[in-house]
Amino acid sequence: MPAIVNFFHVGRTATICTCLVFLLGRSDAAADPGPSFYVDPKDTAEWRLLRDSIRQKKEGLEQELRERWNSPSIEQIPEYNELQQRITRLNAVLKNLENLKKSKQHYVLKNLEGEPGQVSEGGTVYSVVDNVPTIEFRIGRMNVGSFIHETTHGGQFEKKELVFDKTNGIAIGDDLDDEIEAYKAEYAYNTAELDPLISVSVPRCFDDITASWILGLQTKKGEYLFSLTKEDTAGTKIGLLPVNLNIDLKKLRRAFPCCDVGNSDRPLKNAEAYYYKQ
Numbered sequence: 001m002p003a004i005v006n007f008f009h010v011g012r013t014a015t016i017c018t019c020l021v022f023l024l025g026r027s028d029a030a031a032d033p034g035p036s037f038y039v040d041p042k043d044t045a046e047w048r049l050l051r052d053s054i055r056q057k058k059e060g061l062e063q064e065l066r067e068r069w070n071s072p073s074i075e076q077i078p079e080y081n082e083l084q085q086r087i088t089r090l091n092a093v094l095k096n097l098e099n100l101k102k103s104k105q106h107y108v109l110k111n112l113e114g115e116p117g118q119v120s121e122g123g124t125v126y127s128v129v130d131n132v133p134t135i136e137f138r139i140g141r142m143n144v145g146s147f148i149h150e151t152t153h154g155g156q157f158e159k160k161e162l163v164f165d166k167t168n169g170i171a172i173g174d175d176l177d178d179e180i181e182a183y184k185a186e187y188a189y190n191t192a193e194l195d196p197l198i199s200v201s202v203p204r205c206f207d208d209i210t211a212s213w214i215l216g217l218q219t220k221k222g223e224y225l226f227s228l229t230k231e232d233t234a235g236t237k238i239g240l241l242p243v244n245l246n247i248d249l250k251k252l253r254r255a256f257p258c259c260d261v262g263n264s265d266r267p268l269k270n271a272e273a274y275y276y277k278q
């Protein structure tokens, strides 16, 4: 059994992820997933459409940069820099999608119920499909923001910044930096909307997406998404410091002062309990 339980899930709402735990069931097979990229065949077209939306957005912003900002004045520089940052981040999103495609890890896109573009809750979870270890991006149909957010977590798995609990599919080791990266990537696509979440403030620029903004995120029901202390029962625990596969016990305890993180030297590098990038 894993030494670390109920640490964290990667996603937007605890409600969604709680449901997923029941859906996923146990996973104990570890077949070689092979070299090909797997998307649920029903959703292959959707993956392409989502990627193309991101590409089009990026090209539109590049055009804007060329046409509107030939020689920005000093006052215009902050706005110009924001636009440039959006392009840079969307390029990184597209590069990440390519990397996920090239990876031998199987990724699938799974849709949550709801009208296209309307359901924004999401999650990134591990499951075993036909004996193949699989990482699922659970998003609302054609929700580009969620797609960007969850696939950013996929990239974090590739970089060994997240692992998954084999018993329930939940991601372990998510930290503030991981969430800031995912929300900034999403914001680069759409600066007007990061719904269905509410927080202490509405971000008006990239620098507004901070650790305290992340910790202030609530669902529409007013429940906090993340919590820091043992006493907080709502929300899921998030690492205060950067966490990765090779983290040692001392650092992991500092990152999660709220949780029992076991006592092994490399607590996350436990192939029996966790699924991680080899």
Ligand SMILES: [Zn+2]
Pocket: 010, 011, 012, 149, 153, 179, 182
């Ligand atoms: Zn996230």
